[in-house]
Amino acid sequence: MKRFISILCAILMMSFLGGCSMLSEENVKLRDLDFTVLSDEKIPEELKSIIEEKKAQPFKLTYSDNEYLYICIGYGEQPTGGYSIAVNELYLTDSAIHVNTQLLGPDSDQKSNKVPSYPFIVIKTEFLDQTVIFD
Numbered sequence: 001m002k003r004f005i006s007i008l009c010a011i012l013m014m015s016f017l018g019g020c021s022m023l024s025e026e027n028v029k030l031r032d033l034d035f036t037v038l039s040d041e042k043i044p045e046e047l048k049s050i051i052e053e054k055k056a057q058p059f060k061l062t063y064s065d066n067e068y069l070y071i072c073i074g075y076g077e078q079p080t081g082g083y084s085i086a087v088n089e090l091y092l093t094d095s096a097i098h099v100n101t102q103l104l105g106p107d108s109d110q111k112s113n114k115v116p117s118y119p120f121i122v123i124k125t126e127f128l129d130q131t132v133i134f135d
Helices: 002-025 045-054
Strands: 035-037 058-064 068-075 084-092 096-104 120-126 131-134
Touching (some): 035 084, 045 068
Antiparallel strands (some): 058 068
16 A cells, blocks of 8 residues: 555656646747837837827737737836836747836936826837737
């Protein structure tokens, strides 16, 4: 009976460990994606109006014209101007596109006005029929 329980425990351990390794393989980076950060005038009009509606609150959205994928991230209302956004990572895995950005505050030596701003970024990349994960 002890031998049966030992074998059962070993099988369960191997199943558990095998499941964990399968899960981590889904997040293996296949390749970095090329991208362009779009200026206001290059954003498609329909997407521009969606961003305008959402910009007061933080948002994350994707938009596609079946030729390109647009990944949009907004940081909501900020107390002043002078903010910028860095793209830390944009890469493809077997199951998704991962994107990571960071809001950078105004330079301490920069005199910023007290007018609120609504920083957002629009990233244009190749169209891939994958889920986008905002890390």
